[in-house]
Amino acid sequence: MRNETTIILNNSQVADDIFRMTVKTKSIPQPGQFFMIKGLYGDYLLPRPISVHDYDDGKLVFLYRVNGHGTKMFSEMKQESAIQLLGPLGNGFDYESFQGKTAIIGGGIGVAPLLYLVKKLDSKNTDVFLGFKDEVYAVDDFIRTGATVKVATEDGRAGEKGYVTDLIDYSKYKTVITCGPEVMMKKIIKSCIEKKINVLASLEERMACGVGACLGCVTKTIHGNKRVCKDGPIFDGRDLII
Amino acid sequence: MANISVDFLGINFKNPIVAASGTFGFGEEYHEIYDVGLLGGISSKGLTLKEKQGNEGIRLWETPMGLMNSIGLQNPGVESFIAAEIPKMKKHKNIIIANLGGNTLEDYLEGIRLLNHSGVDIIELNISCPNVKAGGMAFGIKAEVAYEIVKKTKQASKKPLMVKLSPNAENMTDMALACEAAGADALSLINTLNAMAIDIYRRKPVFNNIYAGLSGPAIKPIALRMVHQAAKAVKIPICGIGGISSGKDAIEFMMAGATLVQIGTANFVKADIIPDIIEEIQIFLDKEGIRDIKEIIGII
Numbered sequence: 248m249r250n251e252t253t254i255i256l257n258n259s260q261v262a263d264d265i266f267r268m269t270v271k272t273k274s275i276p277q278p279g280q281f282f283m284i285k286g287l288y289g290d291y292l293l294p295r296p297i298s299v300h301d302y303d304d305g306k307l308v309f310l311y312r313v314n315g316h317g318t319k320m321f322s323e324m325k326q327e328s329a330i331q332l333l334g335p336l337g338n339g340f341d342y343e344s345f346q347g348k349t350a351i352i353g354g355g356i357g358v359a360p361l362l363y364l365v366k367k368l369d370s371k372n373t374d375v376f377l378g379f380k381d382e383v384y385a386v387d388d389f390i391r392t393g394a395t396v397k398v399a400t401e402d403g404r405a406g407e408k409g410y411v412t413d414l415i416d417y418s419k420y421k422t423v424i425t426c427g428p429e430v431m432m433k434k435i436i437k438s439c440i441e442k443k444i445n446v447l448a449s450l451e452e453r454m455a456c457g458v459g460a461c462l463g464c465v466t467k468t469i470h471g472n473k474r475v476c477k478d479g480p481i482f483d484g485r486d487l488i489i
Numbered sequence: 490m491a492n493i494s495v496d497f498l499g500i501n502f503k504n505p506i507v508a509a510s511g512t513f514g515f516g517e518e519y520h521e522i523y524d525v526g527l528l529g530g531i532s533s534k535g536l537t538l539k540e541k542q543g544n545e546g547i548r549l550w551e552t553p554m555g556l557m558n559s560i561g562l563q564n565p566g567v568e569s570f571i572a573a574e575i576p577k578m579k580k581h582k583n584i585i586i587a588n589l590g591g592n593t594l595e596d597y598l599e600g601i602r603l604l605n606h607s608g609v610d611i612i613e614l615n616i617s618c619p620n621v622k623a624g625g626m627a628f629g630i631k632a633e634v635a636y637e638i639v640k641k642t643k644q645a646s647k648k649p650l651m652v653k654l655s656p657n658a659e660n661m662t663d664m665a666l667a668c669e670a671a672g673a674d675a676l677s678l679i680n681t682l683n684a685m686a687i688d689i690y691r692r693k694p695v696f697n698n699i700y701a702g703l704s705g706p707a708i709k710p711i712a713l714r715m716v717h718q719a720a721k722a723v724k725i726p727i728c729g730i731g732g733i734s735s736g737k738d739a740i741e742f743m744m745a746g747a748t749l750v751q752i753g754t755a756n757f758v759k760a761d762i763i764p765d766i767i768e769e770i771q772i773f774l775d776k777e778g779i780r781d782i783k784e785i786i787g788i789i
C-alpha cells in the first residue's frame with residue numbers, strides 16, 4: 248500500500264454521468280480492491296473510494312459515476328493532471344478459491360469492480376449478469392473477456408426488460424458475486440443463503456482514512472462491527488446482518 | 490539543522506508531532522504506508538474501561554473543509570489495549586499517549602488504575618464524553634465539573650495526566666485554569682466542535698445522535714484562538730490540536746503557545762502527511778535561521 252502522486256492518462260465520458268479514467272501506477276492491485284483518490288486541486292477535503300475496474304501493466308482504470316461534488320471534480324480533470332492515489336486498499340476477491348460455476352451480478356455502477364475479476368476467472372465457468380436502469384456501459388468490455396454476458400435494463404432499451412435478478416437460475420452456480428444497489432444485493436444474498444450457495448458481496452460505506460484507522464466505515468456482521476475499508480469491501484454474504 | 494526535539498512533561502519527543510486520538514488507530518495501519526516510528530508520539534484511539542461497539546447509523550459526513558464524525562468511541566477496552574496494542578506500539582519506539590474516556594468517575598478511575606501498570610507514557614483524559622450522572626452533559630462543559638474529575642483522576646494516576654479540553658467548554662480560560670488548579674500536568678486542545686447536518690431529502694438529521702463532532706481545516710482558526718487563550722492562562726504545557734494540515738499550521742500553534750501539536754483529520758486528506766509536516770517544520774526553521782524550535786513556543 249502506498250500514497251502516490253501520479254498522472255491521468257485518460258479521462259473520458261462513456262455514458263450519461265459515467266466516466267472512465269486511466270491512471271499510471273506503481274501499485275499492483277487485486278480484483279475487488281479500491282483506491283482512495285483525489286485530485287491535487289479542488290475544494291473538497293477527503294479522497295473518494297473508487298474500485299479497481301481494470302488493471303494492466305502499470306495502467307489502472309476506474310469507472311465512476313458523477314454522484315456529488317467530488318466525483319464531479321474528477322470528471323473535469325484533464326489528461327496529464329496530477330492525482331493522488333492511496334492503495335491498493337481492502338481485501339479484494341480471493342478468486343483462486345472459487346469453485347465450480349460462478350455467477351457475477353452487477354447493478355449500475357456496481358459493475359465497476361467486477362470487470363477485472365471476470366478477467367481473472369475461467370471464462371467457460373463464468374456467467375456475467377449486468378443490470379442497468381436505462382443506458383448501459385462497460386458491457387462490451389465484459390463480453391471481450393469471453394464469459395457469457397446477460398444484460399437487463401429497467402426500461403428495456405438493451406437486453407431483457409426488467410431486473411437483472413430475474414435472469415438468474417441460482418441452481419446452476421456454486422458461487423455468486425455481487426456488487427450494486429443495496430436492495431439488489433440483499434435480495435441476491437437472501438436467495439443464495441436459502442439455496443446454500445456461496446455468496447460474496449462488495450459493500451460501500453462512507454470513508455475517511457480508507458486504511459482501517461478511523462472506524463468510520465463499519466458494517467454489522469455476525470462477528471461484530473467490521474471495517475469495510477480494511478476487513479472488506481468484499482464480505483461473505485452469510486456474515487452480514489441484513 | 491535546527492533542533493526540532495522538545496521536552497514535554499520530562500519526556501523527550503524527537504519532534505513535536507503527535508497523531509491525534511481516533512484518527513490513527515494504534516498506528517499499525519499507517520505503518521503500512523510509512524515508518525510511524527518517525528512521529529513524536531501517538532495518541533491512541535479513545536479507550537473506555539470496557540470494549541465499545543460505537544454508534545449506529547452514519548458515522549462520517551464531509552463538510553466544506555471539515556469532517557463531522559460520530560464514531561461513538563468504538564474501541565477494544567483498556568485491558569485489551571494494554572495486552573494487544575502497547576507491545577506493537579513499543580516496537581515502533583513511539584511515545585504512547587493513552588486517550589481515556591468514560592461516562593462515570595468510576596470508569597475513569599478504574600481505567601487509570603489499569604493504565605498505571607502499563608507501558609504508556611502519558612494519559613490523555615478525554616473529558617468531552619457525556620457524564621451519565623449529570624443527564625449526559627459532557628464533563629468538559631462546566632469548569633467545576635471538570636475540576637472534580639481532573640482532581641480525582643490525577644490523585645489516582647501514576648502517569649503524567651494531560652487533560653484534553655472540549656471547545657464546547659463554557660469559557661476556555663476558566664476551563665484551563667480549573668484543570669491546572671485540579672492538578673493536570675498538561676492540557677491538549679481542542680477536541681471536535683459540536684455540530685449538525687440535516688439530510689433534506691429524508692427530512693432527518695444525518696446522524697442518529699443528531700449532533701456530531703466537527704474537525705479539520707474548518708476549525709483551525711477557532712482551535713488556534715483557544716490554544717492561545719489557554720496558553721496565556723496557565724503555566725502547564727499545552728498540546729495544540731485542530732485542523733493542523735501543514736508545517737506552517739503547526740508553527741502557528743507553537744507560536745500561540747503549544748509545545749506539541751496533534752494531527753488528526755489531515756491524515757485522511759493525505760495518508761503520509763505527517764512526514765511532510767515534519768519536513769516542512771524543519772525547512773521553515775532552517776530558512777528562518779531559528780536554531781531551536783523551543784525559541785518559537787508561545788512568542789505570540
Ligand SMILES: Cc1cc2nc3c(=O)[nH]c(=O)nc-3n(C[C@H](O)[C@H](O)[C@H](O)COP(=O)(O)OP(=O)(O)OC[C@H]3O[C@@H](n4cnc5c(N)ncnc54)[C@H](O)[C@@H]3O)c2cc1C
Nearest residue numbers: 295296297298310311312314315316317318359451452453
Ligand atoms: C469501496 C468502495 C468502492 C467504490 N467504488 C466505486 C467505483 O468504482 N465507481 C463509482 O462510481 N463509485 C464507487 N464508490 C462510490 C463512491 O466512492 C462515491 O460515489 C463517492 O465517494 C461520492 O463522492 P462525491 O463527492 O461525488 O459525493 P458527495 O455526496 O458530495 O460526497 C460527500 C461525502 O460522502 C461520501 N460518499 C457519498 N456517497 C458515497 C457512497 N456511495 N459510498 C461511499 N462514500 C460516499 C464521499 O466520499 C464524500 O466523503 C465506491 C465506494 C466504496 C466505499
Ligand SMILES: Cc1cc2nc3c(=O)[nH]c(=O)nc-3n(C[C@H](O)[C@H](O)[C@H](O)COP(=O)(O)O)c2cc1C
Nearest residue numbers: 509510511535558615679680704705731732753754
Ligand atoms: C474520526 C475521528 C475520531 C475521533 N476520535 C476521538 C477519540 O476517540 N478521542 C478523542 O479524544 N478525540 C477523538 N477525535 C478528535 C481528534 O483527536 C481531534 O481532537 C479533532 O479531530 C481535532 O483535530 P483535527 O482537526 O486535526 O482532526 C476524533 C476525531 C475524528 C475525526
Ligand code: FES
Nearest residue numbers: 455457461462476
Ligand atoms: S474509512 Fe477509516 S476505518 Fe474505514
